[in-house]
Amino acid sequence: MEDKSPQKISTSALAKVLEVPVQQLFSTFKDYGWIRKLDEGWALSAKGEFEGGEYVHSKRYGRYIVWPEELAQHPLLQALEDNRHISATAIGKTSGLNTREVNRVLAELGWIKHGFQGWELTSLGEQRGGIQLENDSSGTFYVVWPQDIQAESVLNKQLLFSAEIYSEGASSGDDLFAGQSQYQSVDGHQHGSKAQLQICHWLYMAGLAHACQRRLPVDEDLFADFYLPGQQLYIECWDDHDSSGLAQRMKRKDIYQQLGFAVIDIEKEDLNQLDEVLTRQFRKQGVRVY
DSSP: OOOOSOOEEEHHHHHHHHTSOHHHHHHHHHHHTSEEEETTEEEEOHHHHHTTOEEEEETTTEEEEEEEGGGGGOHHHHHHHHTOEEOHHHHHHHHTOOHHHHHHHHHHTTSEEEETTEEEEOHHHHHTTOEEEEOTTTOOEEEEEEGGGGGOHHHHHHHHHHHHHHSOOTTOTTOTTTTOSSEEOTTSOEESSHHHHHHHHHHHHTTOOOEEEEEOSSSSOOEEEEEETTTTEEEEEEOOOSHHHHHHHHHHHHHHHHHTOEEEEEEGGGGGGHHHHHHHHHHHTTOOOO
């Protein structure tokens, strides 16, 4: 006889059907009283069992909850779908920024701040409709936003500015910095190249105090591209095309080696993946960035 029992899917799979973050769905189920949080995971309530929830045991995942697939049509979940929230990852898709870069923009606007457990919602972010969530497996905090946050002009301007800074600009006639000989970053620093602007912008958005064109502690008049006093770390951007500039950089490189200074060298080919390169280099120096 054919089995007529409804097909059941995990909470993660149901979240994909509804196109909402899985932690938002867990939080919603908790608010509805369908599940409750235990030290070892989630437990079904009587209400959750009434809605068709049941346990499945897996050697790989242990015990977890599954739901009838048609639960996606439940009026309460349809309301959730109508008020769908999106993550920083989704926000970044339109501008080409990664999750870290979007969160830094949101933090610079004062809508979130980084705390011990991750990104925390501020009062300003709450006014914008942000919702604080916690990752069930790692315990880290993150924030989701109403879909219409993408229509916020102040956010779009900041996202566009960051995207333009990190873009190569060679393939588009819309480069905001085309034809400029001086580049001003968000923090007011002036730079002679877009490459230096990119590094300065990254440092500022990552919340790292830095000096530009900082005089080296030697008799000769030599200036580092960037210096981070809190980390006692120098950054050199190897984007010079003329021989005199290259000669100056080689002098500075020798001084760094002689005095044992910590330095990060950024090559031209690093610029199209600057976030990954600098994040990795800072971690090697024992500096964690968010």
